[in-house]
Amino acid sequence: MNECSDSAGVRLRVAVPTPQHSGLGSPLDYRHPEGVPPGSLVRVPLGRREVLGVVWDPTDDDTEGVPPAALKPVQAALNLPPLSEEWRRLVAFTAAYYQRGLGEMAASALPAPLANLTPEQLARRLKKLRPVGAAEPASGLAPTLQADQAVAVDALKQQLVGVAPVKPSLLWGLTGSGKTEVYLQAAATALAQGRQVLVLVPEINLTPQLVARFAARFGAERVACLHSGLTPAQRLRDWLRAHLGQADVVLGTRLAVLASLPRLGLVVVDEEHDPSFKAQDGARQSARDLAVWRAARLGVPVVLGSATPSLETWHNAQSGRYQRLDLRSRIDAAPLPDVRLVDMKRLPARAGELNRASPVLAPTLQHAIEARLARGEQSLLLLNRRGYAPVLHCGQCSWRSGCPHCSAWRVFHKGDRSLRCHHCGFSERVPVACPDCGNPDIDAIGRGTERLEEQLQALLPQARIARLDADTTQRAGSLEAQLAAVHAGEVDVLVGTQMIAKGHDFRRVTLVAALSPDNLLYSSDFRAPERLFALLIQAAGRAGRAGSASGHPAEMWVQSHQVEHPLYQALKRHDYPAFAQAQLDERRSAGLPPFMHLALLRADSRDETGAQAFLMAAAAAGRALSGESDLFWYPAVPHPVAKVANQWRWQMLVEASHRGVLQRVLAQWLPALHALRPQHRSVTRWAIDVDPQAI
Numbered sequence: 001m002n003e004c005s006d007s008a009g010v011r012l013r014v015a016v017p018t019p020q021h022s023g024l025g026s027p028l029d030y031r032h033p034e035g036v037p038p039g040s041l042v043r044v045p046l047g048r049r050e051v052l053g054v055v056w057d058p059t060d061d062d063t064e065g066v067p068p069a070a071l072k073p074v075q076a077a078l079n080l081p082p083l084s085e086e087w088r089r090l091v092a093f094t095a096a097y098y099q100r101g102l103g104e105m106a107a108s109a110l111p112a113p114l115a116n117l118t119p120e121q122l123a124r125r126l127k128k129l130r131p132v133g134a135a136e137p138a139s140g141l142a143p144t145l146q147a148d149q150a151v152a153v154d155a156l157k158q159q160l161v162g163v164a165p166v167k168p169s170l171l172w173g174l175t176g177s178g179k180t181e182v183y184l185q186a187a188a189t190a191l192a193q194g195r196q197v198l199v200l201v202p203e204i205n206l207t208p209q210l211v212a213r214f215a216a217r218f219g220a221e222r223v224a225c226l227h228s229g230l231t232p233a234q235r236l237r238d239w240l241r242a243h244l245g246q247a248d249v250v251l252g253t254r255l256a257v258l259a260s261l262p263r264l265g266l267v268v269v270d271e272e273h274d275p276s277f278k279a280q281d282g283a284r285q286s287a288r289d290l291a292v293w294r295a296a297r298l299g300v301p302v303v304l305g306s307a308t309p310s311l312e313t314w315h316n317a318q319s320g321r322y323q324r325l326d327l328r329s330r331i332d333a334a335p336l337p338d339v340r341l342v343d344m345k346r347l348p349a350r351a352g353e354l355n356r357a358s359p360v361l362a363p364t365l366q367h368a369i370e371a372r373l374a375r376g377e378q379s380l381l382l383l384n385r386r387g388y389a390p391v392l393h394c395g396q397c398s399w400r401s402g403c404p405h406c407s408a409w410r411v412f413h414k415g416d417r418s419l420r421c422h423h424c425g426f427s428e429r430v431p432v433a434c435p436d437c438g439n440p441d442i443d444a445i446g447r448g449t450e451r452l453e454e455q456l457q458a459l460l461p462q463a464r465i466a467r468l469d470a471d472t473t474q475r476a477g478s479l480e481a482q483l484a485a486v487h488a489g490e491v492d493v494l495v496g497t498q499m500i501a502k503g504h505d506f507r508r509v510t511l512v513a514a515l516s517p518d519n520l521l522y523s524s525d526f527r528a529p530e531r532l533f534a535l536l537i538q539a540a541g542r543a544g545r546a547g548s549a550s551g552h553p554a555e556m557w558v559q560s561h562q563v564e565h566p567l568y569q570a571l572k573r574h575d576y577p578a579f580a581q582a583q584l585d586e587r588r589s590a591g592l593p594p595f596m597h598l599a600l601l602r603a604d605s606r607d608e609t610g611a612q613a614f615l616m617a618a619a620a621a622g623r624a625l626s627g628e629s630d631l632f633w634y635p636a637v638p639h640p641v642a643k644v645a646n647q648w649r650w651q652m653l654v655e656a657s658h659r660g661v662l663q664r665v666l667a668q669w670l671p672a673l674h675a676l677r678p679q680h681r682s683v684t685r686w687a688i689d690v691d692p693q694a695i
């Protein structure tokens with residue numbers, strides 16, 4: 001406990017959520033009559049408020065500074081076991097690595113309601129929790145493993161029981177190869193050792209089946225969930241169950257990586273390539289990378305599972321830093337779907353087709369869907385754009401449905417007759433005539449899922465067609481209901497955005513088609529091909545999972561104007577390693593991750609030039625700081641969508657060949673940026689994004 005005490009009590013360092021712009025990041029000093037151990041949760045005054053803080057470890061020079069009598073007092077200590085040293089180290093690392101304040105980081109890792117509960121309210125919540133030791137026995141039976149699965153489970157068990165050295169594992173498994181079963185059986189071993197298991201998934205609401213499978217195997221009583229879809233009360237309850245060690249399996253999205261898990265023994269990151277593991281606000285931390293760090297520091301195994309690993313992870317496996325476990329066949333030897341590339345350049349332009357839009361379906365694809373219909377099989381059609389049409393256009397005066405607040409078009413939604421901006425949310429009723437010239441014939445240009453659904457209804461009048469996208473799944477429970485309808489066979493053709501491609505274990509789907517993925521191929525972001533390849537492999541993975549009852553092979557169709565593109569050619573062969581190697585070669589010669597390390601400084605301003613000016617001043621300050629160290633400062637550029645909600649967005653990349661060098665310079669740069677801010681009054685926001693995932 002704390003050395004520094006006098007008659008007024010003990011001095012405690014407490015991590016409190018100081019606002020980021022204050023430039024204060026370290027714990028503040030408070031006074032407590034007799035002291036409490038590090039990790040204790042306390043309520044303390046901060047300015048005029050009272051906030052929740054975490055008692056931090058004392059530093060060596062704690063005997064110096066203000067005597068306790070002169071400090072503000074701790075108001076109350078919550079009656080909870082302290083957060084472990086392991087947790088504090090994780091939070092401290094996260095704050096330092098992602099350049100955030102420690103108190104802010106600690107606060108973001110705690111469930112929000114904890115900050116407002118009185119000790120009495122907390123005591124009542126705790127009483128309602130199941131007492132420790134009353135776990136129901138596991139109920140679900142495990143299937144016999146396939147050969148590849150058995151090898152993978154065995155390798156993980158050896159690490160768990162200490163026979164093999166602990167090392168991160170990449171579980172590279174085809175879609176439908178039974179990765180989840182590997183997680184379940186490795187988890188069973190960890191649970192048998194009395195350890196907790198953390199399972200991270202990209203979007204938990206898209207995979208209710210995964211939660212159900214863990215609950216069925218180990219008993220719902222032992223499973224806790226942590227994700228943003230929960231009510232604050234549910235999140236508090238499950239966080240407490242994890243922290244108190246009552247829950248043995250914690251399943252969650254990226255925020256769960258910072259959960260308090262006193263007995264953590266195994267970490268699983270499912271679909272580790274998914275960009276949603278990287279937070280897009282706050283500290284912008286990568287849950288996958290933190291999961292690996294956390295497991296390594298604890299000396300426990302971590303499994304990263306994917307059919308299309310991120311190139312960072314693949315590179316780590318190639319170089320031997322990670323152990324690779326491969327699942328090379330699908331369950332029950334179900335074959336992977338045949339990939340058909342349809343060359344849209346060769347399709348005759350259809351006379352009379354409005355607005356030069358290409359036909360919805362190539363005739364060959366339409367026939368293939370009709371054949372599925374006749375056999376009672378399902379088809380999934382993927383179109384990565386929601387709404388009816390991405391833009392409205394007046395042929396007379398060339399008015400377009402731009403957003404007045406953003407540099408983007410407003411999307412036409414026919415369902416509620418709105419023109420809606422997908423960036424700022426600005427929405428208006430669709431005009432009956434051109435707002436500029438009064439022409440009553442406004443054209444809808446291009447196609448979104450809503451229009452696709454309408455066009456399919458005309459093309460396939462006998463089919464039961466459903467649509468799944470952010471617009472049809474807004475109401476609570478509607479996603480689950482729609483997925484259940486697909487599983488029950490009440491839908492013949494499911495149309496949707498990438499939501500339909502992820503994770504679902506559909507049993508009757510034998511055809512998947514990507515209708516116009518080319519637009520995802522060309523983007524300023526160097527990760528665009530990696531993302532598209534993963535999306536298409538995932539989508540293909542939804543087809544033919546139950547083998548083929550009819551004897552007809554499952555198929556993945558891609559309509560493209562670029563069928564010769566190496567990405568599509570690798571897809572045709574289901575050849576992830578070849579694709580990854582080609583991408584890594586390109587990354588190496590271009591000096592991009594994983595061979596180089598990046599940080600991105602973003603700034604928003606109210607006027608057109610303010611953000612750019614701030615970034616230029618920031619670069620000058622950074623260059624002066626970094627001196628001889630080998631950093632490369634890219635020029636500041638506008639964000640691909642330069643203006644959103646009347647804010648002009650700019651960004652600037654900093655590149656280094658060593659993580660450590662980048663970290664050192666960033667830590668010195670941050671105070672310089674805070675100091676610059678007052679000279680750039682139009683800048684409303686700025687942030688550093690370490691290891692940015694979207695550029």
Ligand SMILES: Nc1ncnc2c1ncn2[C@@H]1O[C@H](COP(=O)(O)OP(=O)(O)OP(=O)(O)O)[C@@H](O)[C@H]1O
Pocket residue numbers: 143144145146149173174175176177178179180181307331503504505541
């Ligand atoms: N050894 C096994 N024997 C029989 N069935 C199995 C076995 N392993 C897994 N399965 C079943 O096979 C199906 C696919 O497995 P699972 O969902 O684990 O695959 P996956 O690799 O996680 O798939 P995806 O990455 O496509 O989501 C599931 O219905 C699962 O219950």
Ligand SMILES: [Zn+2]
Pocket residue numbers: 403404405406408421422423424425426644645
């Ligand atoms: Zn807008």
